[in-house]
Amino acid sequence: MKAKIAVLAGDGVGREIVPEAVKVLKVVAEKFGHTFDFAYGDVGGQAIDKVGVPLPQDTLALAKQSDAVLLGAVGGPKWEGLEYSLRPERALLGLREQLGLFANLRPAKLYEVLADASTLKKEVIEGIDILVIRELTGGIYFGKPKGIEALPNGGERGVNTEVYTTEEIRRIAKVAFEAARRRRKKVTSVDKANVLESSELWRRVVIAVQKDFPDVELNHIYVDNAAMQLVRNPRQFDVMLCNNIFGDILSDEAAMLTGSIGMLPSASIGAQVGLFEPIHGSAPDIAGKNIANPIATIASAAMLLSYAFKLDREAHAIEEAIVKTLDLGYRTKDIHSAGSRLVGTTDMGEAVVRNLK
Numbered sequence: 001m002k003a004k005i006a007v008l009a010g011d012g013v014g015r016e017i018v019p020e021a022v023k024v025l026k027v028v029a030e031k032f033g034h035t036f037d038f039a040y041g042d043v044g045g046q047a048i049d050k051v052g053v054p055l056p057q058d059t060l061a062l063a064k065q066s067d068a069v070l071l072g073a074v075g076g077p078k079w080e081g082l083e084y085s086l087r088p089e090r091a092l093l094g095l096r097e098q099l100g101l102f103a104n105l106r107p108a109k110l111y112e113v114l115a116d117a118s119t120l121k122k123e124v125i126e127g128i129d130i131l132v133i134r135e136l137t138g139g140i141y142f143g144k145p146k147g148i149e150a151l152p153n154g155g156e157r158g159v160n161t162e163v164y165t166t167e168e169i170r171r172i173a174k175v176a177f178e179a180a181r182r183r184r185k186k187v188t189s190v191d192k193a194n195v196l197e198s199s200e201l202w203r204r205v206v207i208a209v210q211k212d213f214p215d216v217e218l219n220h221i222y223v224d225n226a227a228m229q230l231v232r233n234p235r236q237f238d239v240m241l242c243n244n245i246f247g248d249i250l251s252d253e254a255a256m257l258t259g260s261i262g263m264l265p266s267a268s269i270g271a272q273v274g275l276f277e278p279i280h281g282s283a284p285d286i287a288g289k290n291i292a293n294p295i296a297t298i299a300s301a302a303m304l305l306s307y308a309f310k311l312d313r314e315a316h317a318i319e320e321a322i323v324k325t326l327d328l329g330y331r332t333k334d335i336h337s338a339g340s341r342l343v344g345t346t347d348m349g350e351a352v353v354r355n356l357k
Protein backbone atom coordinates (compact mmCIF):
# COMPACT_ATOMS: atom_id res chain seq x y z
CA MET A 1 0.00 0.00 0.00
CA LYS A 2 0.91 3.66 -0.31
CA ALA A 3 0.46 5.99 2.67
CA LYS A 4 1.51 9.35 4.01
CA ILE A 5 2.68 9.50 7.60
CA ALA A 6 3.04 12.82 9.41
CA VAL A 7 6.04 12.75 11.73
CA LEU A 8 5.98 15.20 14.65
CA ALA A 9 9.03 14.56 16.83
CA GLY A 10 8.44 17.51 19.18
CA ASP A 11 10.68 18.11 22.18
CA GLY A 12 13.24 16.46 24.41
CA VAL A 13 13.66 12.74 23.85
CA GLY A 14 11.01 12.96 21.12
CA ARG A 15 13.80 14.10 18.81
CA GLU A 16 15.84 10.97 19.57
CA ILE A 17 13.23 8.22 19.73
CA VAL A 18 11.07 9.20 16.74
CA PRO A 19 13.90 8.77 14.19
CA GLU A 20 14.39 5.21 15.48
CA ALA A 21 10.71 4.42 14.91
CA VAL A 22 10.89 5.93 11.41
CA LYS A 23 13.89 3.70 10.63
CA VAL A 24 11.81 0.70 11.66
CA LEU A 25 8.87 1.80 9.48
CA LYS A 26 11.21 2.21 6.51
CA VAL A 27 12.40 -1.36 6.94
CA VAL A 28 8.78 -2.56 7.13
CA ALA A 29 8.02 -0.74 3.88
CA GLU A 30 11.00 -2.36 2.19
CA LYS A 31 10.36 -5.82 3.54
CA PHE A 32 6.62 -5.94 2.83
CA GLY A 33 6.54 -3.87 -0.36
CA HIS A 34 4.76 -0.72 0.86
CA THR A 35 5.44 2.93 0.14
CA PHE A 36 5.37 5.22 3.15
CA ASP A 37 5.88 8.94 2.58
CA PHE A 38 7.15 10.68 5.69
CA ALA A 39 6.22 14.36 6.07
CA TYR A 40 7.85 16.20 8.95
CA GLY A 41 6.20 18.94 11.01
CA ASP A 42 6.93 21.18 14.00
CA VAL A 43 5.03 20.75 17.26
CA GLY A 44 5.30 21.77 20.92
CA GLY A 45 8.11 23.87 22.34
CA GLN A 46 10.21 23.38 19.27
CA ALA A 47 7.39 24.94 17.18
CA ILE A 48 7.09 27.80 19.69
CA ASP A 49 10.79 28.57 19.23
CA LYS A 50 10.44 28.50 15.47
CA VAL A 51 7.12 30.21 14.77
CA GLY A 52 5.70 31.29 18.13
CA VAL A 53 2.84 28.80 18.58
CA PRO A 54 2.74 25.16 19.78
CA LEU A 55 0.50 23.92 16.95
CA PRO A 56 1.22 25.86 13.73
CA GLN A 57 -1.45 25.86 11.02
CA ASP A 58 0.98 24.07 8.68
CA THR A 59 1.36 21.23 11.15
CA LEU A 60 -2.36 20.88 11.64
CA ALA A 61 -2.93 20.87 7.88
CA LEU A 62 -0.18 18.30 7.46
CA ALA A 63 -1.76 16.04 10.10
CA LYS A 64 -5.19 16.34 8.49
CA GLN A 65 -3.84 15.50 5.03
CA SER A 66 -1.92 12.47 6.25
CA ASP A 67 -3.11 8.91 6.75
CA ALA A 68 -1.64 8.73 10.26
CA VAL A 69 0.40 10.82 12.69
CA LEU A 70 3.45 9.60 14.61
CA LEU A 71 4.27 11.87 17.54
CA GLY A 72 7.19 11.97 20.00
CA ALA A 73 6.52 14.20 22.97
CA VAL A 74 6.08 17.86 23.78
CA GLY A 75 7.06 20.12 26.66
CA GLY A 76 10.01 20.88 28.87
CA PRO A 77 11.30 23.33 31.49
CA LYS A 78 12.19 25.92 28.85
CA TRP A 79 8.51 26.65 28.13
CA GLU A 80 7.04 26.18 31.61
CA GLY A 81 6.78 29.91 32.30
CA LEU A 82 4.50 30.55 29.34
CA GLU A 83 0.82 31.28 29.81
CA TYR A 84 -1.35 28.18 29.58
CA SER A 85 -2.72 28.79 26.08
CA LEU A 86 0.80 29.08 24.64
CA ARG A 87 2.30 26.03 26.36
CA PRO A 88 3.62 23.11 24.29
CA GLU A 89 1.00 20.77 25.83
CA ARG A 90 -1.75 22.79 24.12
CA ALA A 91 -0.61 21.24 20.86
CA LEU A 92 -1.78 17.81 22.04
CA LEU A 93 -5.20 19.07 23.05
CA GLY A 94 -5.45 20.94 19.74
CA LEU A 95 -4.59 17.84 17.73
CA ARG A 96 -7.04 15.67 19.69
CA GLU A 97 -9.80 18.20 19.21
CA GLN A 98 -9.09 18.97 15.55
CA LEU A 99 -8.67 15.35 14.52
CA GLY A 100 -11.72 14.27 16.54
CA LEU A 101 -9.72 11.65 18.43
CA PHE A 102 -12.41 10.21 20.69
CA ALA A 103 -10.73 6.90 21.51
CA ASN A 104 -7.46 6.41 23.37
CA LEU A 105 -5.99 2.92 23.25
CA ARG A 106 -3.31 1.85 25.66
CA PRO A 107 -2.01 -1.67 25.63
CA ALA A 108 -0.38 -3.01 28.76
CA LYS A 109 1.55 -6.05 27.76
CA LEU A 110 4.22 -7.80 29.69
CA TYR A 111 7.43 -8.69 27.94
CA GLU A 112 8.31 -11.91 29.74
CA VAL A 113 12.01 -11.13 29.99
CA LEU A 114 11.18 -7.92 31.87
CA ALA A 115 8.88 -9.54 34.45
CA ASP A 116 11.32 -8.57 37.19
CA ALA A 117 10.93 -4.86 36.40
CA SER A 118 7.35 -4.77 37.71
CA THR A 119 6.47 -3.94 41.29
CA LEU A 120 4.05 -6.89 41.26
CA LYS A 121 4.86 -10.54 41.73
CA LYS A 122 5.88 -12.39 38.62
CA GLU A 123 3.14 -15.03 38.99
CA VAL A 124 0.48 -12.31 39.06
CA ILE A 125 1.58 -10.43 35.95
CA GLU A 126 2.91 -13.26 33.82
CA GLY A 127 1.17 -13.36 30.45
CA ILE A 128 -0.84 -10.15 30.85
CA ASP A 129 -1.90 -8.52 27.61
CA ILE A 130 -4.54 -5.88 28.28
CA LEU A 131 -5.85 -3.13 26.02
CA VAL A 132 -7.45 -0.25 27.90
CA ILE A 133 -9.75 1.81 25.69
CA ARG A 134 -10.55 5.22 27.10
CA GLU A 135 -13.25 7.52 25.73
CA LEU A 136 -11.40 10.79 25.23
CA THR A 137 -13.74 13.61 24.26
CA GLY A 138 -16.80 13.24 26.50
CA GLY A 139 -17.74 12.59 30.11
CA ILE A 140 -17.00 14.62 33.20
CA TYR A 141 -14.04 16.54 31.72
CA PHE A 142 -16.34 18.23 29.21
CA GLY A 143 -19.92 17.94 30.60
CA LYS A 144 -21.91 21.05 31.45
CA PRO A 145 -22.70 22.64 33.83
CA LYS A 146 -19.19 23.05 35.12
CA GLY A 147 -17.37 25.69 37.13
CA ILE A 148 -16.96 27.18 40.58
CA GLU A 149 -19.69 29.46 41.89
CA ALA A 150 -20.03 31.60 44.99
CA LEU A 151 -22.59 30.64 47.62
CA PRO A 152 -24.61 33.12 49.74
CA ASN A 153 -23.00 31.74 52.91
CA GLY A 154 -19.56 32.85 51.67
CA GLY A 155 -18.49 29.37 50.61
CA GLU A 156 -18.17 28.12 47.06
CA ARG A 157 -19.55 25.27 44.99
CA GLY A 158 -17.46 23.34 42.45
CA VAL A 159 -19.40 21.52 39.75
CA ASN A 160 -18.62 19.00 37.02
CA THR A 161 -21.12 16.91 35.15
CA GLU A 162 -20.79 13.41 33.77
CA VAL A 163 -22.62 13.39 30.43
CA TYR A 164 -22.74 10.74 27.71
CA THR A 165 -25.05 10.46 24.73
CA THR A 166 -26.08 7.23 23.02
CA GLU A 167 -23.97 8.09 19.99
CA GLU A 168 -20.83 8.84 22.02
CA ILE A 169 -21.12 5.51 23.80
CA ARG A 170 -21.93 3.62 20.62
CA ARG A 171 -18.85 4.78 18.72
CA ILE A 172 -16.38 4.04 21.52
CA ALA A 173 -18.02 0.65 22.16
CA LYS A 174 -17.59 -0.20 18.48
CA VAL A 175 -13.86 0.59 18.70
CA ALA A 176 -13.63 -1.79 21.66
CA PHE A 177 -15.45 -4.67 19.97
CA GLU A 178 -13.48 -4.24 16.75
CA ALA A 179 -10.21 -4.26 18.71
CA ALA A 180 -11.30 -7.34 20.66
CA ARG A 181 -12.01 -9.15 17.42
CA ARG A 182 -8.33 -8.85 16.53
CA ARG A 183 -7.30 -10.06 19.98
CA ARG A 184 -8.79 -12.59 22.43
CA LYS A 185 -12.40 -11.56 21.72
CA LYS A 186 -13.35 -10.41 25.18
CA VAL A 187 -14.60 -6.95 26.22
CA THR A 188 -14.98 -5.92 29.84
CA SER A 189 -17.02 -2.74 30.09
CA VAL A 190 -16.20 -0.66 33.16
CA ASP A 191 -18.94 1.42 34.77
CA LYS A 192 -20.63 2.38 38.02
CA ALA A 193 -24.12 1.41 36.93
CA ASN A 194 -25.21 0.66 40.47
CA VAL A 195 -25.04 4.38 41.31
CA LEU A 196 -24.74 6.56 38.17
CA GLU A 197 -27.44 7.07 35.52
CA SER A 198 -24.77 7.93 32.94
CA SER A 199 -23.35 4.47 33.60
CA GLU A 200 -26.79 2.88 33.34
CA LEU A 201 -27.08 4.26 29.81
CA TRP A 202 -23.46 3.30 29.09
CA ARG A 203 -24.19 -0.31 30.00
CA ARG A 204 -27.42 -0.41 27.99
CA VAL A 205 -25.78 0.96 24.83
CA VAL A 206 -22.75 -1.34 25.13
CA ILE A 207 -25.10 -4.34 25.38
CA ALA A 208 -26.91 -3.15 22.23
CA VAL A 209 -23.65 -2.70 20.27
CA GLN A 210 -22.54 -6.21 21.22
CA LYS A 211 -25.45 -7.59 19.13
CA ASP A 212 -23.33 -6.75 16.05
CA PHE A 213 -20.36 -8.63 17.52
CA PRO A 214 -21.81 -11.98 18.62
CA ASP A 215 -18.36 -13.55 18.42
CA VAL A 216 -17.04 -11.23 21.14
CA GLU A 217 -17.74 -11.99 24.79
CA LEU A 218 -18.99 -9.07 26.91
CA ASN A 219 -18.69 -8.65 30.66
CA HIS A 220 -19.48 -5.72 32.93
CA ILE A 221 -17.54 -4.67 35.98
CA TYR A 222 -17.91 -1.83 38.48
CA VAL A 223 -14.95 0.51 38.38
CA ASP A 224 -13.96 -0.01 42.01
CA ASN A 225 -13.84 -3.76 41.49
CA ALA A 226 -11.90 -3.22 38.22
CA ALA A 227 -9.22 -1.28 40.11
CA MET A 228 -8.96 -4.17 42.55
CA GLN A 229 -8.98 -6.94 39.94
CA LEU A 230 -6.19 -5.23 37.96
CA VAL A 231 -3.74 -5.86 40.76
CA ARG A 232 -5.32 -9.11 42.00
CA ASN A 233 -5.77 -11.04 38.76
CA PRO A 234 -4.96 -8.90 35.69
CA ARG A 235 -4.78 -11.89 33.35
CA GLN A 236 -8.60 -12.07 33.26
CA PHE A 237 -8.74 -8.92 31.08
CA ASP A 238 -8.44 -8.58 27.32
CA VAL A 239 -10.07 -5.28 26.24
CA MET A 240 -11.24 -2.92 28.99
CA LEU A 241 -13.78 -0.36 27.75
CA CYS A 242 -13.88 2.78 29.90
CA ASN A 243 -15.38 6.25 29.94
CA ASN A 244 -13.03 9.22 30.09
CA ILE A 245 -12.35 9.49 33.81
CA PHE A 246 -12.37 5.77 34.64
CA GLY A 247 -10.04 5.16 31.67
CA ASP A 248 -7.70 7.95 32.74
CA ILE A 249 -7.18 6.28 36.08
CA LEU A 250 -7.26 2.61 35.07
CA SER A 251 -4.96 3.06 32.06
CA ASP A 252 -2.22 4.39 34.34
CA GLU A 253 -2.80 1.52 36.76
CA ALA A 254 -2.71 -1.08 33.98
CA ALA A 255 0.38 0.46 32.38
CA MET A 256 2.36 0.27 35.58
CA LEU A 257 1.77 -3.47 35.93
CA THR A 258 4.30 -3.96 33.17
CA GLY A 259 7.22 -1.86 34.37
CA SER A 260 8.95 0.92 32.47
CA ILE A 261 7.22 3.92 30.98
CA GLY A 262 9.79 3.75 28.17
CA MET A 263 8.12 0.60 26.81
CA LEU A 264 4.49 1.64 26.49
CA PRO A 265 2.81 2.82 23.27
CA SER A 266 -0.58 4.40 22.66
CA ALA A 267 -3.01 5.15 19.88
CA SER A 268 -5.66 7.85 19.67
CA ILE A 269 -8.21 7.27 16.98
CA GLY A 270 -11.29 8.98 15.68
CA ALA A 271 -13.29 9.31 12.52
CA GLN A 272 -10.31 9.95 10.25
CA VAL A 273 -6.61 10.31 11.03
CA GLY A 274 -5.20 8.48 14.04
CA LEU A 275 -2.36 9.69 16.26
CA PHE A 276 0.24 7.31 17.67
CA GLU A 277 2.68 8.19 20.44
CA PRO A 278 4.53 6.78 23.44
CA ILE A 279 2.72 7.33 26.74
CA HIS A 280 5.72 9.07 28.28
CA GLY A 281 6.64 12.75 27.97
CA SER A 282 9.72 14.59 26.73
CA ALA A 283 11.88 13.33 29.64
CA PRO A 284 14.03 16.48 29.88
CA ASP A 285 16.17 14.86 32.58
CA ILE A 286 17.64 12.41 30.04
CA ALA A 287 17.15 14.28 26.74
CA GLY A 288 20.09 14.69 24.36
CA LYS A 289 22.14 11.91 25.96
CA ASN A 290 21.24 9.01 23.67
CA ILE A 291 19.94 6.97 26.63
CA ALA A 292 16.14 7.17 26.17
CA ASN A 293 14.33 3.93 25.42
CA PRO A 294 12.91 4.06 21.87
CA ILE A 295 10.74 0.93 22.27
CA ALA A 296 7.56 2.77 23.33
CA THR A 297 7.75 4.78 20.12
CA ILE A 298 8.66 1.80 17.95
CA ALA A 299 5.69 -0.07 19.46
CA SER A 300 3.53 3.00 18.71
CA ALA A 301 4.61 2.68 15.09
CA ALA A 302 3.42 -0.93 15.20
CA MET A 303 0.03 0.25 16.49
CA LEU A 304 -0.04 2.79 13.67
CA LEU A 305 0.34 0.03 11.09
CA SER A 306 -2.30 -2.10 12.74
CA TYR A 307 -4.95 0.52 13.54
CA ALA A 308 -4.47 3.08 10.78
CA PHE A 309 -3.66 0.73 7.90
CA LYS A 310 -4.90 -2.67 9.11
CA LEU A 311 -1.40 -4.03 8.47
CA ASP A 312 -1.55 -6.56 11.29
CA ARG A 313 1.13 -8.83 9.89
CA GLU A 314 3.59 -5.94 9.64
CA ALA A 315 2.71 -4.74 13.15
CA HIS A 316 3.27 -8.23 14.44
CA ALA A 317 6.67 -8.37 12.75
CA ILE A 318 7.73 -5.24 14.66
CA GLU A 319 6.51 -6.71 17.94
CA GLU A 320 8.43 -9.91 17.29
CA ALA A 321 11.57 -7.90 16.53
CA ILE A 322 11.18 -6.07 19.86
CA VAL A 323 10.78 -9.34 21.74
CA LYS A 324 13.80 -10.84 20.00
CA THR A 325 15.91 -7.77 20.79
CA LEU A 326 14.96 -8.01 24.46
CA ASP A 327 15.55 -11.76 24.48
CA LEU A 328 19.05 -11.13 23.13
CA GLY A 329 19.67 -9.04 26.23
CA TYR A 330 19.65 -5.51 24.78
CA ARG A 331 18.58 -2.98 27.44
CA THR A 332 18.45 0.78 27.63
CA LYS A 333 19.22 2.26 31.03
CA ASP A 334 15.60 2.36 32.25
CA ILE A 335 15.20 -1.42 31.93
CA HIS A 336 18.81 -2.43 32.56
CA SER A 337 19.68 -5.05 35.14
CA ALA A 338 22.75 -7.08 35.99
CA GLY A 339 23.82 -9.42 33.22
CA SER A 340 22.05 -7.62 30.37
CA ARG A 341 23.64 -5.58 27.64
CA LEU A 342 23.40 -1.82 28.22
CA VAL A 343 22.87 0.12 24.99
CA GLY A 344 21.90 3.63 23.94
CA THR A 345 18.87 4.87 22.01
CA THR A 346 20.33 4.47 18.52
CA ASP A 347 21.87 1.05 19.26
CA MET A 348 18.52 -0.20 20.55
CA GLY A 349 16.78 1.12 17.42
CA GLU A 350 19.37 -0.52 15.20
CA ALA A 351 19.06 -3.83 17.02
CA VAL A 352 15.29 -3.83 16.42
CA VAL A 353 15.92 -3.00 12.76
CA ARG A 354 18.38 -5.91 12.47
CA ASN A 355 15.96 -8.33 14.08
CA LEU A 356 13.17 -7.14 11.80
CA LYS A 357 15.23 -7.75 8.69
Ligand code: NAI
Pocket residue numbers: 013017072073074075076077089092261262277279280281282283284285286291292293294296334
Ligand atom coordinates in the same frame (compact mmCIF):
# COMPACT_ATOMS: atom_id res chain seq x y z
P1 NAI B 1 8.11 12.05 31.41
O1 NAI B 1 7.26 10.92 30.93
O2 NAI B 1 8.73 12.91 30.40
O3 NAI B 1 9.25 11.46 32.36
C1 NAI B 1 8.99 10.73 33.56
C2 NAI B 1 10.22 9.88 33.93
O4 NAI B 1 10.31 8.78 33.02
C3 NAI B 1 11.54 10.64 33.81
O5 NAI B 1 12.40 10.24 34.82
C4 NAI B 1 12.08 10.22 32.45
O6 NAI B 1 13.47 10.26 32.37
C5 NAI B 1 11.55 8.80 32.33
N1 NAI B 1 11.31 8.44 30.93
C6 NAI B 1 10.31 8.93 30.11
N2 NAI B 1 10.42 8.44 28.88
C7 NAI B 1 11.50 7.62 28.88
C8 NAI B 1 12.12 6.81 27.89
N3 NAI B 1 11.69 6.76 26.62
N4 NAI B 1 13.22 6.10 28.26
C9 NAI B 1 13.67 6.13 29.50
N5 NAI B 1 13.13 6.87 30.48
C10 NAI B 1 12.05 7.60 30.18
O7 NAI B 1 7.17 12.90 32.38
P2 NAI B 1 7.49 14.29 33.14
O8 NAI B 1 8.89 14.32 33.61
O9 NAI B 1 6.40 14.43 34.12
O10 NAI B 1 7.28 15.41 32.06
C11 NAI B 1 8.33 16.00 31.28
C12 NAI B 1 7.72 16.90 30.24
O11 NAI B 1 6.98 16.12 29.30
C13 NAI B 1 6.75 17.95 30.77
O12 NAI B 1 6.95 19.14 30.08
C14 NAI B 1 5.38 17.34 30.49
O13 NAI B 1 4.40 18.32 30.36
C15 NAI B 1 5.65 16.65 29.18
N6 NAI B 1 4.74 15.54 28.90
C16 NAI B 1 4.37 15.36 27.60
C17 NAI B 1 3.58 14.30 27.24
C18 NAI B 1 3.29 14.12 25.80
O14 NAI B 1 3.91 14.73 24.95
N7 NAI B 1 2.37 13.24 25.44
C19 NAI B 1 3.06 13.35 28.23
C20 NAI B 1 3.57 13.59 29.56
C21 NAI B 1 4.36 14.65 29.87
Ligand code: MG
Pocket residue numbers: 248249252
Ligand atom coordinates in the same frame (compact mmCIF):
# COMPACT_ATOMS: atom_id res chain seq x y z
MG1 MG C 1 -3.37 10.32 33.14
